[in-house]
Amino acid sequence: MRHSTLPAGAALPVLKIDAVGKDYAAPVLDGVTLTLRAGEALALTGENGAGKSTLSKIICGLVTPTRGHMSLGGQAFAPTSRRDAERQGVRMVMQELGLVATLSVAENLLLDRLPHRAGWLRRAELHALAAHQLAKIGMQGIDPGTPVSALGIGQQQMVEIARNLQDDTRVLVLDEPTAMLTPRETTHLFEQIDLLKAQGVAIIYVSHRLEELQRICDTVAVLRDGRLVDVRPMAGVREADIVERMVGRAVHEHEGRPRRLAGPVVMQAHGIGRAQVVRDVDLSLHAGEVMGLAGLVGSGRTELVRLLFGADRADRGELTLHAGTGDAAGVRRIPKGWRSPMQAIRAGIGLVTEDRKSQGLLLAQSIRVNTTLSDLGAVSRGGWLRPAFERGIARRFVERLRVRSSSIEQPVATLSGGNQQKVVFARWLHRECRVLLLDEPTRGVDVGARADLYAELDRMTDAGRALLMVSSDLRELMAMCDRIGVMSGGRLVAVFERGQWTEQSLLAAAFSDAAVLPPTATDAPSFSPPPAAASTDCASS
Incomplete structure (x- = not known):
C-alpha cells in the first residue's frame, strides 16, 4: 500500500485518519490509514459494501469508529454528530438527500442560520443569501421561495450541494454528487470544486463514474472488503486498473x-x-x-x-x-x-423506481420480505405464508445476484446502496x-x-x-x-x-x-x- 502526496511543500495535512475501524456484527472497516492535504481531491472508490460510506460517515460525525483515531489540522478530531463536524468545517453531501420537502429552497439552504430580528424571519435577506449560494453552482434560475418538493431530483441534488458549499469548509465529502445532474450542472459543480481546491479545501470524492475521478481528483484510494488496498496518484491510472483493484478481478x-x-x-x-x-x-x-x-x-x-x-x-x-x-x-x-x-x-409489468429508498423498498423489513413482496401468492397457500418456501426463494436470489449480507433476515436499510438495488431487482426477477x-x-x-x-x-x-x-x-x-x-x-x-x-x-x-x-x-x-x-x-x- 502506498500513500500519495502532492508535490513537496505544496500543501499541509488537513485530515489524518489513523487505523480507523468499525464493527457491527462483523468488521465493515478495518485499519484504514489516510492523509488528506489542503487543496487535494481524493477519489475514494470501491464496490458497494466496501466501506466507503462507513468511512465517510465516520469523518462527518454520523458514525462513531470502533477503533483508531483522527486529527484535523493537527488537533484531535472525534465529532459526535454531523452538526459537531460541520462546526469544525467538515461537511458532507450525502447520496441520499437530507432536505426538508415542506420547506423552501432558501429555508433548506440556510436552515441552521436563518436571518431573523426579534424572532421574526427576515425573508428578503434569506432569499438574497440563498440566491448567492445558488449562483455558485449555476442555479440562478431557481426561485429561492420554491418548495423543495416542487423540484426534480436532479435539482434537489444541486440544492443539497449548495447547502454544503460554505466559506468555513475545510474538508468536503461528496458522495455520488453527479448521479442525477445534467451536463451543465455537472460542469458547474466541477468548476466549484476547482475553486474550493484553489482555496485550500480538501475534497473526498466518492463516485462510481471513473471518468469523473480522473477529471477532478489528485489521488485515488481503493477500499475492498473494508480494507484499504491501494493509494496512489491519479495521474496515469487507467480505469481498468481501478476496477481490478476494486473488485479483485477483471470486469x-x-x-x-x-x-x-x-x-x-x-x-x-x-x-x-x-x-x-x-x-x-x-x-x-x-x-x-x-x-x-x-x-x-x-x-x-x-x-x-x-x-x-x-x-x-x-x-x-x-x-x-x-x-x-x-x-x-x-x-x-x-x-x-x-x-x-x-x-x-x-x-x-414491473418497475425499478428512481428512488429505491422512498419508493422501492420497505427499509425496516428483511431481504426475504422485500424479495417476495411483489408475488405473495407464490409463497403462500390458503392465505398463509409458507416460510420455508419463502426463505428458499430469497436465498436463491441472494446467491444469484451476489447480495452482500449477513443473512436473508438482515434489514435492507443496513445494506449498501448497490446491494439494496440488487434486492429491488430480485423482487421483479422473482415475479418474472x-x-x-x-x-x-x-x-x-x-x-x-x-x-x-x-x-x-x-x-x-x-x-x-x-x-x-x-x-x-x-x-x-x-x-x-x-x-x-x-x-x-x-x-x-x-x-x-x-x-x-x-x-x-x-x-x-x-x-x-x-x-x-x-x-x-x-x-x-x-x-x-x-x-x-x-x-x-x-x-x-
Whole structure:
C-alpha cells in the first residue's frame, strides 16, 4: 500500500485518519490509514459494501469508529454528530438527500442560520443569501421561495450541494454528487470544486463514474472488503486498473454489442399523456429488446414510466397489451392506462423506481420480505405464508445476484446502496415480469454490481422480456440498448436504432426545443450540438 502526496511543500495535512475501524456484527472497516492535504481531491472508490460510506460517515460525525483515531489540522478530531463536524468545517453531501420537502429552497439552504430580528424571519435577506449560494453552482434560475418538493431530483441534488458549499469548509465529502445532474450542472459543480481546491479545501470524492475521478481528483484510494488496498496518484491510472483493484478481478462491461433480434410487440402506448408533463407519446416495446429513454431534467422520462406502470393516471391516450400478458383474446386495450400499479403488476409489468429508498423498498423489513413482496401468492397457500418456501426463494436470489449480507433476515436499510438495488431487482426477477420498466437502475451502483445487473438484464431479454431503461448516463444506454428514445419537453422527439446514434446526436435531441419529430426507427435527426455538452450524462426528470 502506498500513500500519495502532492508535490513537496505544496500543501499541509488537513485530515489524518489513523487505523480507523468499525464493527457491527462483523468488521465493515478495518485499519484504514489516510492523509488528506489542503487543496487535494481524493477519489475514494470501491464496490458497494466496501466501506466507503462507513468511512465517510465516520469523518462527518454520523458514525462513531470502533477503533483508531483522527486529527484535523493537527488537533484531535472525534465529532459526535454531523452538526459537531460541520462546526469544525467538515461537511458532507450525502447520496441520499437530507432536505426538508415542506420547506423552501432558501429555508433548506440556510436552515441552521436563518436571518431573523426579534424572532421574526427576515425573508428578503434569506432569499438574497440563498440566491448567492445558488449562483455558485449555476442555479440562478431557481426561485429561492420554491418548495423543495416542487423540484426534480436532479435539482434537489444541486440544492443539497449548495447547502454544503460554505466559506468555513475545510474538508468536503461528496458522495455520488453527479448521479442525477445534467451536463451543465455537472460542469458547474466541477468548476466549484476547482475553486474550493484553489482555496485550500480538501475534497473526498466518492463516485462510481471513473471518468469523473480522473477529471477532478489528485489521488485515488481503493477500499475492498473494508480494507484499504491501494493509494496512489491519479495521474496515469487507467480505469481498468481501478476496477481490478476494486473488485479483485477483471470486469468486462458491454461494449459494441450487436443489435438484438426483437420479437413481437408486447406493449404499446398510444397518445399517452398527463397535463403538459407527458404530451401524447407513442411508444412500442418489443419482446427480447432493451429500449432506452434519454432526456434532461423535466423532460418527462420518469413521468412517462410512472404512467406506464399506473403510479400516475394518464389524462388521455391508451395502453395496448398483446398476447402473453394474461388476456385470452390476445389484445387488451386500456383507455388512459392502468388505474393502479397493482393492475399493472397483475398484467406482468414491473418497475425499478428512481428512488429505491422512498419508493422501492420497505427499509425496516428483511431481504426475504422485500424479495417476495411483489408475488405473495407464490409463497403462500390458503392465505398463509409458507416460510420455508419463502426463505428458499430469497436465498436463491441472494446467491444469484451476489447480495452482500449477513443473512436473508438482515434489514435492507443496513445494506449498501448497490446491494439494496440488487434486492429491488430480485423482487421483479422473482415475479418474472414480461415488461420491466427501469428508472435509473444503476444509480449509485459500483462497476462490479453493475456488471451483475447487466447480466440479469441480458438473461431477461434472452427469455423474451421487454425492457424500458431510463438512465442519466448515455454511455450506459448506448452499451445496453437496442433503441434509444429521447424525451424533450414531455414529448418523445426521436428514436434511434443501434448503430445510428452518436453521443452528439442524442444530446442534441435532448436539448432540442423543436416541435415533435415522428419517432421512427430509421431516421436519426440532425441537430446542431448543444452548448456545454462536454459530459455524456443527461439527468433524470
